[in-house]
Amino acid sequence: MGAKTAQVRRTNYSSPRQQERQQRILTVVREQITAAGYDGINVRDVAVASGVALKTLYNLYGSKDELMLAAVAELLSDVQQLEHVAGAEPGIPRYLAHTEAVARQIVATPAYADTVARSLFQAGRDHRLVDVLLGNSVRLLKENLQQALTQGELIENLDMEATARILAGHQWSVVLLWNKGLIALDAVPGAILRSSLLSLIPLCRGERRAQLEQQLGCLG
Known part of the structure; x- marks a missing residue:
């Protein structure tokens, strides 16, 4: 990829409640990917299923791409730990x-x-x-x-x-x-x-x- 390293948007979760919210969101994303592939990710459905306002979800991750990347990155981090x-x-x-x-x-x-x-x-x-x-x-x-x-x-x-x-x-x-x-x-x-x-x-x-x-x- 050359010298430039891609960065996945990260949010510093300072409380157990915020961490639990992140886990809910990324779990829903993985479930949607498993069920229907990348094209099956629907940001509005992710927000509803994870109990997060759509605006909040976009503030946290920005786009469908960001959601997928965050879900993959979290899984890789979990494996290393x-x-x-x-x-x-x-x-x-x-x-x-x-x-x-x-x-x-x-x-x-x-x-x-x-x-x-x-x-x-x-x-x-x-x-x-x-x-x-x-x-x-x-x-x-x-x-x-x-x-x-x-x-x-x-x-x-x-x-x-x-x-x-x-x-x-x-x-x-x-x-x-x-x-x-x-x-x-x-x-x-x-x-x-x-x-x-x-x-x-x-x-x-x-x-x-x-x-x-x-x-x-x-x-x-």
Whole structure:
């Protein structure tokens, strides 16, 4: 997307009541996306279903695009805060825990995941959804790869930015294969893990590489 990073409108919720209102709104948005796709999002219906005045909803999010982006961003943030993800060892283990959690979320909410994936694959390069999904994947990967490098687990002289982009592409290629019917839904977690391991093993060394090779071998 170039140097410009897309920003999703954020509101600082200072009270439990405001936080609960945000949760209601974004839950309704995800339900509408699941039921009828992106085109099925109706801002007036979201306001009614979430018990928020239409004017207030527009003041908070501005547009239907903002609502979708906020719902996706919140879900990604929730995944990162899951106990087994946030509590994983920084570096390669945390990255793998995160990818596993994302894969499980796809299996748990396939209609929602399918709509978001289709929207991403159809979006132009400057669409903010590209940054929310692909951009965040790259940034998370880069952060964890840097940690692994600091721990002496990676080969030397890696271009972190380029490597993170390639690895993010590998992960999303599995989502594309599922979206196009080439991978069954229940096979998505294993396929994403296999793709991640095949990508990471050549970059790692020492004990970490041995651990990943053993993990790959257990997949069969």
